[in-house]
Amino acid sequence: MARDMSDAEIMKMELEQLQKEVKNTREPVSKSAKEICEWVETQSAEDPLIKGVPEDKNPFKDKGGCIIT
């Protein structure tokens, strides 16, 4: 773990990782961002925080209170 390593050992570890990551393939932002938007659109109708929860289906809605007369 990094706590027990010398500065040189940490540098070497970081360098090896960078050498791996520089080879990663990357997709255009336009493509992945579009997919995120499309995903959200298909799921929004089922998102209770977006469409709300009908009163009668909301288990957290306050029940009618008691009135003491």
Next chain:
Amino acid sequence: MSELEQLRQEAEQLRHQIRDARKACSDSTLSQMTAGLDSVGRIQMRTRRTLRGHLAKIYAMHWGTDSRLLVSASQDGKLIIWDSYTTNKVMRRSSVVFSFILRYLSCCRFLDDGQIITSSGDTTCALWDIETGQQTTSFTGHTGDVMSLTVCPDSKAFVSGACDALAKLWDIRDGMCRQSFTGHVSDINAVCFFPNGNAFTTGSDDATCRLFDLRADQELMLYSHDNIICGITSVAFSKSGRLLLAGYDDFNCNVWDTLKGERAGINTCISFTLKSISALFQK
């Protein structure tokens, strides 16, 4: 030139290359693409229940799969399981002691019924077999305390956020770090996967949340405001991912429109700092 200096220069060169490769993919921005999208409108939330019982700071909570029970963990050494409908305590347990880790445990998530993944202040993450109590895999690479982790919906990978300001994507099977995400300028305290598993959000001491995309290998959106100067301690998405809920050190929970980057609502907690958010209705 010393060996250290040589290594440093090589590393800088590779970082530049990666930066250039990311820029080459940056043919648009999420903001540009959602410019014409209707705003999500003002999100107002109401406190429905207050669960009282812990005697000290609550550091973490999580909803059960039935969306009714939830568990909370406190500095008082107790785990409490609550029925959120009635606020009754279903179970109270002294925290079970798993003394596997030499430094503090910052986050813990079930991978499945038999395995958990942990993150630690010793800069590593680990995969554990619950039955044997043995560490199956160690995930090393961060150079700062790892503060949080989030498991990918497909259970093949997870993302960690650490005090080295990096978020890392790990392959659970072979223990290797596949990607490292730069952008934050201070400790990352919280991470959460986007529901489709292709992106994740982070919350940091630098007062910003960010959305990172796995396939573009870069930041897609920054969630910040000049008025917001305190750190984020917890983040969660709503079921569709359209809303990003973030808990801040100033007792607020800000609700962000994930796609447009605008704030959609603010909820103030009167007396405590939000340490943990777990959005209901995830299933």
